[in-house]
Amino acid sequence: MADADDATEPKTAGSINPHIFHCCKSCARKRRTKYLPQEVFFEFLSYLSAQVLYDVMRHVCKEWNLIIRSRDFINLHRLRNSTTGILIQECWPMADNVVYVEMRRGCMEISKLDYRFKNLVWASCNGLVLVDDPRDRQILYVINLLTKQWAVLPPFSHKIIFFPSFGLAFCEASMEYKVVYASGEEFLNPRTRIHVLTVGVDKVWRCIDIKPLDGFSYRIPFVIGGYVHFIGKTVVLTLNVETEAVCRFSLPQFIIASTKRGKFMAMGSNLSFFCVTTKFLRDVWEMNPITGEWIMTLKIDLKPVRHRFKEISQVKNFLSLIPCCWLVVREVLLFCDWHPTRHCIAYNVKTREIRLIELSTDAKRHNFRGHVNSLVSLEGGF
Template sequence: MVRERKYLGAETNAPVSIICNCCCKRCARKRQRRCLPPEIIFNILLHLPALVIRDVMRHVCREWNLMIRSPYFIHHHLRNSIGGIIIQPLFLAGKSTYVVMRRGCLEISEFDCGFAYAIRTSCNGLTLIPDSRDIYTLYVINPLMKQRTALPPFPHTVDIHSEFKLAFVEASMEYKVVNARGPKPLNPPKQIAMLTIGVDRVWRHIDVQHLPLTARTALTTFPLVTGGYVHWIGETFVLTLSAETETFCEFPMPQLERGFRKFLPMDGNLSVVYCSNELSRDVWEMDSETGEWTMLLSFDLKPLLHRFKDLFSNEKSVTYLGWLAVREVLVLSTICFQRHCIAYNVKTGEIQSFELGTDCSNTKPKVYNFVAHKNSLVCLEGGF
């Protein structure tokens, strides 16, 4: 049934239905002429944050939704996305925060992982979190997409969830979970546990008794992940596990004198902030595949200490929390009072500061957990 409207067809005396059909066809042809080529739309969407794509862009039309859901788009969007840092109270007695640097400006928003426990590892937007009701049950979760999948039971008691790390194998597009802590955490392990998500129904074990004792001792420390590599830091070396080949390499440290060293993931590579003298810091970068170290840059703490005299009494009170912009913006805070954070562009000297939420009912300083994270559209169960 077509509703009559006098202004439609007033001059032509044509039936309203014919006019409407003709109008719709003309509008459709106009829209078709105005429509951008799919490859241009693809490239535009690649530059939008994952949150905008999830909440807005995938609802525009069926064609865009199909494009956004394709593994090809998800993979390329992930590679084009900007990484940030999740900041959580260590015991979750407060709200979690997500900080990202976009076009030189800080973007700070609340972050909901959906679970009561703090995130200990993140890879391509996927996080690993224990169940609040059963800490021995681990879930891989994409907080942005509100998806999760449970991992098979671990073969022995779990005390420290920080030992579980997620790594990504780009060649096979698979995710693997690694744990090097055995039943006796203080003893050098004889094997490590590994699981390929969606493939393995039980944990596999890889023998490491062929490694030197010093290397196996390093496996008792907390590891760092850079994409498809898991690193354990020794005194004079870095022990690196390739998630793709499931083999170890021992890479020597750069020739640095004994002193303060802070190791941080920096996108796909490993970085170390080294104290070269009282107020100067050097940043070295290790290629995760070859183990080659490169002196990246040096920066000065003097502007920081001068501007924030009330926070930093000296250079020893500064702690390094993670990279916002790769090779450029480093997040710093104090060792004891981490609520006040600073984004320091180590190339330009630009300083931006921000404070984490305060709890009026609790005046005691909180200890925070800082995890490098990148919001992504990666799907665990084949769709949104």
């Protein structure tokens, strides 16, 4: 990772506790006279947001900076602050108009990122995003939007024809990140390929040949936990990014028949299908990534709040409400209206609270992608 303020990994020599960090012997002697153990600072800092840690806390003193930079702290902070927000990026006519929305302590916080975007974000995972070079779209970068660190990936050997087919996934056991790309050559050769690259390890892309899927919707992957799902007309292709094993699951008939009125979305650790059953009723089904079994986990009834929807968001037809993504899984859902409007709707399915998120242009011109601000880098520090 490239970093203008790069430093070596903090050392803990002379301390039996891996969370004790001394920048010099003088600090180590001073530490003996302090009342609070350094483990307390380690725990305290791990509960703060990544933005506060990066903008404020790392500048308080050298010891805190060493703590925040350490691999152990970054991993603990990632686990404790795994609440995902949403990147809302205008995809036409400009890509640099991006806002970040997240829920903290029950309140919705909206902020504009200070990163200068030149192209669309194609994938996001643990605070890292995948983007292409605007001058050469065959060149891809992995970037931390908070720390501004970046890494360039080896050139892709095939012609990239559809960028949303890229996914970025994290392998929990090996602590590695992998980029996945699906390509099909149905007209020339009835074969579908999944290309995989382990970031920071592989020098070339590896290829997994599979049987072709019906239709072209499989090109858009859903990266959920340690799995990447590719959706066909009648099947779901699921790649385990750790083992790189591929499973093929058949879609239930009711989903096949409802795809024109439904939508596949990420939901927690599972792939889900948001099904429009009536004008006001919505059913949410989740797929087990190991067995392929689908279970209905949520039923949303908009009829009791139809008048509030019309008053607050000027909804004309509830069938025109399009689910975008979950701001809080199984709790706060973002909707867009198919009719031209410059806002999207955040609806709490538990409390039935409705809030608007104002955008600069028509909401349908924006991409909604799950994201979380974090200190994560490909080297474990910054």
